[in-house]
Amino acid sequence: MLDDLLRRMQGYSPLGLPIDESLPQAAVLLPITRSAEPCLVLTLRASGLSTHGGEVAFPGGRRDPEDSDLICTALREAEEEIGLPAGLVEVLGPLSTLVSRHGIQVTPYVGLVPDYVEYQANDAEIASVFMVPLAYFRNDPREMTHRIDYLGKSWYVPSYQYGEYKIWGLTAIMVVELVNLLYDAGIELHRPSAPFTHLS
Template sequence: MLDKVRSRVPGYRPRAVEAAGLPEAGVLVPVTCIDDKPEIILTLRSNSLSTHSGEVALPGGRRDPGDVDLAYTALREAHEEIGLLPDLVEVVGPLGSLVSRFGIKVTPYVGIVPDVFDLRPNESEIQEVFRVPVSYFLGDNREMTHRIDYEGRSWYVPSYRYEGFRIWGLTALILVDLMNVAFDANIPLRTPPNEWSDPTKE
């Protein structure tokens, strides 16, 4: 299944995001594979952090002045946060950029990593590192759906709960993008799911 990631992500041309002047960040979407069963590596951020504390996130962070590009940022941050050596990552390509609720333009980069490597989570930033099978997202096992209004459009974003970890917001959007691009998941973001109801009208 990793062949699909390698063949489809590089040719993906997402909708451009108008975010001139905003600070930028790069995040890594680490994909690994055991017995032909791909998994996504995710982190649980420390409760002591000033932003996104206690939330599930992809490894990554803000671009430093010395970073040559955002792919470099994503690799540098992944090394700092979970000890993933940049040389072990096969960067496949970017997904669509998004603007976080803190006004940061975030660009995710899909990277294929070995199924076995030495993880050293930075305890000051990361509480836990865990993996979620791609098959879980392909089954669209959402716990609920959040409506986000952005640039005059409504987006219906899944929120997942996997083994006690809540995966939602920007992280969920990025993962759905990957599922749709690489694995033909066809998870809709522009139309509400059948079971969705507007909480503002209840």
């Protein structure tokens, strides 16, 4: 399966927004374990953070002036937040660039990581680190759908409940793009999947 992901990433052209230099830039890493059952590594952000506190997210953050590019941002943040050494990550490429509700332009990067890493959550930012088998998302086991209107478009974003963790918003959009790419899952983000809740 990972060989298939490598092949598909090599020929993939993300459909996201062009980089808007007027917006703050950020990057996140979508770490996938090299294992018989590949898993996505996710975080639960600390509840006291000023943005996205208490939400599930991929490791990442804003670009620093010292970062040579956004890949460096994603790798640096992953090391700072969950103790993932940059040298252990094989970056496969980007997914579509998105804009968060806080007006930050976020570029996701897919990376392969060993399955033996012992993650160390940075307590100031991360409440916990957890893994979800990629195959879990294959059949779109959504709990509900959120409708988000943005830039003249309606997005119908799944919300997944995995144990105690709710995976939704920008993180769920990234998961859907990855799962569609890997499994040809055909999960639709621009048509309603009833029932849905409208988020302004």
